[in-house]
Amino acid sequence: MKTIIALAVGAVLAAGSTAALAQDQEGAKALATGVCSACHGPQGHSISPVFPNLAGQQSAYITLQLDAFRSHERGDPNARAYMWGMASQLSDTSIKGLADYYAAQKPAVGEIGDKPLMAEGQKIYTQGIAAQGVPACASCHGKDAEGAGAFPRLAGQHADYLVAQLQGFQSGTRANAPIMANVVRSMSPEQIKAAATYAASR
Amino acid sequence: MQRGKLRSLIAGFAVAAAALLLAPGSAQAVPSFARQTGFACEACHTVFPELTPYGRRFKLNGYTVDILPQVSGITPSKEQTLMLNQLPPLSFMFQTSYTSTKKALPDTALPDAFAKNGQVLFPQQASLFYAGRIAPNLGAFVQMTYDGTSGSFGWDNTDIRYARLANENFLWGLSLNNNPTVQDLWNTTSAWQSPFDQRSATAPGPGAGTMIDGGLADAGVAGVSAYGYLYNSVYVELGAYRSAPAAAQIDSTSTNVVKGAAPYWRLAYEHQWGRHSLEVGAYGVEAKLYPGGDVPLSGPTNKYSDWALDSQYQYIGDENLVSVTATYIHEKQTLDATYGAGASSNPSDTLKTLRIGASYYYDRKYGGALGYFSTTGSSDDLLYAQGDPVTGFANSKPDSKGWTAELDWVPYENTKIALQYTMYDKFNGGDTNYDGAGRNAKDNNTLYLLGWINF
Secondary structure, eight states, X not given: OHHHHHHHHHHHHHHHHHHHHHHHHHHHHHHIIIIIHHHHOTTSOOXXXXXXXXXXXXXXXXXXXXXXXXXXXXXXXXXXXXXXXXXXXXXXXXXXXXXXXXXXXXXXXXXXXXXXXXXXXXXXXXXXXXGGTBOOTHHXXXXXXXXXXXXXXXXXXXXXXXXXXXXXXXXXXXOSOHHHHHHHTTXXXXXXXXXXXXXXXO | OHHHHHHHHHHHHHHHHHHHHHOOOOOOOOHHHHHHHOOOHHHHBSSTTSBOHHHHHHHHTTSOOXXXXXXXXXXXXXXXXXXXXXXXXXXXXXXXXXEEESSOOBOSSSTTOBOOSSEEEEEEEEXXXXXXXXXXXXXXXEEEEEETTTTEEEEEEEEEEEEEEEETTEEEEEEEESSTTTTOSSTTSSTTOSSOOOOOSSSOOOSOOOIIIIIHHHHOEEEEEEEEEETTTEEEEEEEEEEOOSSSSOSTTSEEEESSOEXXXXXXXEEEEXXXXXXXXXXXXXXXXXXXXXXXXXXXXXXXXXXXXXXXXXXXXXXXXXXXXXXXEEEEEEEHHHHHTTOOSSSEEEEEEEEEEEEEEETTTEEEEEEEEEEEEOOOTTTTOOOSTTTOOTTSOOOEEEEEEEEEEEEETTEEEEEEEEEEEEBTTBSSSTTSSSOOGGGGOXXXXXXXXXX
C-alpha cells in the first residue's frame, strides 16, 4: 500500500514538475521570441554585429553572462546600455530557461574572412602566440570553436562582436573574465582581428 | 465676388505660410522608453532625436519591448488580453531658446519701427508624452505640446502602432498617425530630420515648402499605413491620409482639405556592416486638396504629386559618431482650383527641395553639424505675391537657399544645448529686397541658442 502511495505521489510530483518545466520552457520561448528577438533575432541569429548570435551558445555561458548583467559584474558600454536593464527583471528560472532555449537553436554559419587574415588567425587559434604568452584559443574554446560550458561558442559569431569583446577585455571595460584579460593583454589589434575572424568562421 | 475669392485665397495661403513659419520644431526622445526597456538613451539614439539601427528596430517593433512589472489578463484559452505597465510610460520635455536675427523684424503696429531683437522663449516648447507599450503588440508615441510662441496647449505628433514578427526575416505592422513621415525610421524625412531637427520658433523661415515636407502635416491630417520589413534590410510602407484638423467640422472655413484620401508610400533599403549603416530610399505622397478658405469644398482641386529620394549614412563608434543625411524632394503642383480662381499665374508649378547635412559627435557629448538647404521652383506672380513685409515674395519666386551650422554640447544623455547659426543666400525668391519692403535675405540670418531637456 505504502509503495502504491509513494508511487502515486511520485507520479503526481513528476507530472507536476514536467508541467512546470514545460511552462518554464514555454515562458522562456515567449521571452526569447517576444523581447530578446528585437536584437538577437527570434532564433538567436542577431540583427547586427553589435549584438551577439546566441543560437547554439553554451547554456552555462549564457547563464553566467545574464547573471553578470543582472549583478552589474559585466559592465562594457553595450552591456550597460542594453543588458543591465533587460536582465534586471530576470529570475534565476527564466535565465536558465533562456540559456537552454538558445543552446538548443541551430547555430549560425560562420563567415569566411580574407585569406591572409584567416591564415594568421588559424595560427593564433590553434597554436597561440608563444613569444607573447598567448595560449591557443582552441585549448578552451574547442577545436571547432564550439565552446564548452563556461567557455563560449565562438563559431558562427559576428567577427566584429568578437573583436569588440577582445578589445573590452584588453581595456578592462568588460571585466568579468579575468582569464581573457590575461590572454589578450599583449595582443595587437591585427592579431585580435585575425583570431576573431578565424574563430567566427568555424 | 471674384476679387473677394482671390483675396481670401491669398489670405489662406498667407495663413498657411505663417503656420509653416511658426510650426514648432518636432522632438522625439522620450525617457519613458528608457524606463520601459531599461535601455540607456544611447541604445536607440546616436544623440537624440536621431535613431540608431536598434532605435529603428524598436520603433518597427511598435515600441513594445518592455521589462517592467505588468498588469496582465488572459482568457481561459491563455490568449493575452491585457499587458499594461504598472506605471504609465510618461515623459516630459522642456525647451527654452534665445533667437536673434541679423536685422530686427519690423514692428507689427508702427511703421518704420522695429521689434526688439534677441527673443527669449521660456519655454519655447514644453511637451508631455505617453510613449510605450499599451498592449502585447501595440505601442504608442503620443505628444501633447505647449507652444511658447502661440501660448497654447495642443495636440502634437502621434504614432500608434501594431507590430508582429512573422518570422526571422519578416516583420509587419500598422501605424496610425497624424503627420506623414512621423512613422518613418530614418532621419532624412521631414518629421525627424537631423542634424537640424530644431529651428528657431520665432525667426522668419522660408515661406514655400512641399506637401510631404510638412505642408500636409500642417494642414491637419490623420492616416493609417501598413509596413513590412524584410530580411533586416528592405522596408516597404503604403498608407493614406485624410483631413483631420483640430476643428470639429471641415467646411469652407478650413484650408487645404484633402479630397478623399492621399496615398503615401515609402521604400527603403538599409545595409549594416560592422559599425556602419547606409540607407537609400524613396518616398512620396499624392494629395488632391481643396484650397478652402471661404471657398466651398467641391469642384476642382489642387493636385500635389511629391516624390523624394533620401539617403542616410551612420558610423557609430565607441568615441566617434558620424551621420550624413540627404533628401531631394520634387513636387508637381497641378493647380486646377487655384488657377481656376485666378490665384496662380500658371496652371501648374513645380517646387524642389534639397537638404544635405552632416554631423559629428565625440564621446556622444561634443558635436558639430553643417548643412545646406535649398528650395527652388516655378516663377508665379500670384502664388508668390509680394504680400507683407518679411513674409512676402516680391520676385514671384519661391526660392530660398542657405547654410546652417551648429555646435552641440550634450552633458547628459537627456540634455542638449545647441548653438545654431543659419545663413540665407536667398529668401522667398530673392537676395536683396526680397519682400519689396527693403529686407534682404541676409537680414534673416539667425542665431539660435537652444536648451533642451527630457525626463
